[in-house]
Amino acid sequence: MNILVTGATGNFGGYALKVLQDLVPEDNLYGLARTEEKGAKLKEAGIKVRIGDYTDSASLRKAFEGIDRLLFVSSTTDGDRQAQHRDVVEAAKAAGVSYIAYTSFGKATESTSPLAADHRFTEQLIEESGIAHTFLRNNWYLENEAAFLAAGAKGGKFIYAGGNGQAGWALRREYAEVAARAVSGKFDFPEILELGGQLRTYEDLGAALRGATGKDLEVISADEATAAKNLVENAGVPQNVAELLVSFQQIVKSGALAVQPDDFEKYLGKPLTPMVEAIKEVLG
Structure with missing residues (x-):
């Protein structure tokens, strides 16, 4: 095979x-x-x-x-x-x-x-x-937020433009592992699988970043220009890239990712990485 x-x-x-x-x-x-x-x-x-x-x-x-x-x-x-x-x-x-x-x-x-x-x-x-x-x-890779997490860790302010939107963040490698298990033919998989971690807001993500860094960071909901400015200043991201990354947060803000997930851990075969530890991994 x-x-x-x-x-x-x-x-x-x-x-x-x-x-x-x-x-x-x-x-x-x-x-x-x-x-x-x-x-x-x-x-x-x-x-x-x-x-x-x-x-x-x-x-x-x-x-x-x-x-x-x-x-x-x-x-x-x-x-x-x-x-x-x-x-x-x-x-x-x-x-x-x-x-x-x-x-x-x-x-x-x-x-x-x-x-x-x-x-x-x-x-x-x-x-x-x-x-x-x-x-x-x-759903959404936690790595999509890497620059925002890095800027927050460095500058002391986790500034986001995703409003109250929710996403099922998990590590890219965890989504990929489920994909590998599906195609391997060794496990039973359904025809449709809604994959995502626990639904969280950016405020939740900011709280987890506090835990990952041990710092009492400010968690700030802002407009797109302010969020992009923070990426440029504290994550070393060029302006055009910062604007692109901020635009991705509008997808979360729209509610498109507030999808109740199926049992990710069942198909992964183990627990998902806790969010604080996952953020540490993304930050390197």
Whole structure:
């Protein structure tokens, strides 16, 4: 039973492959890379490499030959993501892939968030393909808040622009471990899994940051410009990047991530990292 992980050179795919190395024989494990050069580190780690690009359907069809189970890590929002995802699903069907674990978005079929549209489209493609699947509807990585946490730890003020919005923050590696367990075929997974940690607000996150740093930090709800300014001054983030990161908090503020999660720990096979410890890990 051959397993292939797309996005294998990225953080999520890399974490998933490390977990899979402990779950399945390495002879059956493949990672998708865009070029031989990008796949070199995978080979060094004992992973077989297939070359393929989401923008090149022919390369995907070749890369998926002989693959039984696919961990389909959604592409970045650059380019025509729907066209890229269509090519992945069509290549998987042509290759006879029997199962797809796909990294989706919370409540993808009903969410009004702009982020949900491409995932809703992809879920429908996979359903129509007839391929058995699990939609891993991932909530929000704690790493998305890394700059805000770092700025708070350094400057003494955790300043956010996410209002009273809630998110199910957890570490990226924990989401990736669930994905690895799903595609391994060794555990029972449902067709749809709403994955997320306990729902928390930014005020909750600020309180956990106090615990992680041992400092009596101020936790401040502010406008976008103020939050971005704090990132520039205390996290060393360029202005344009700061504005982008602050815009992500508007997704939380909108309520799109206030999705009651399924039993993350059941499918992870162990407890989630406590938030204070998770923040320490993100801060390094």
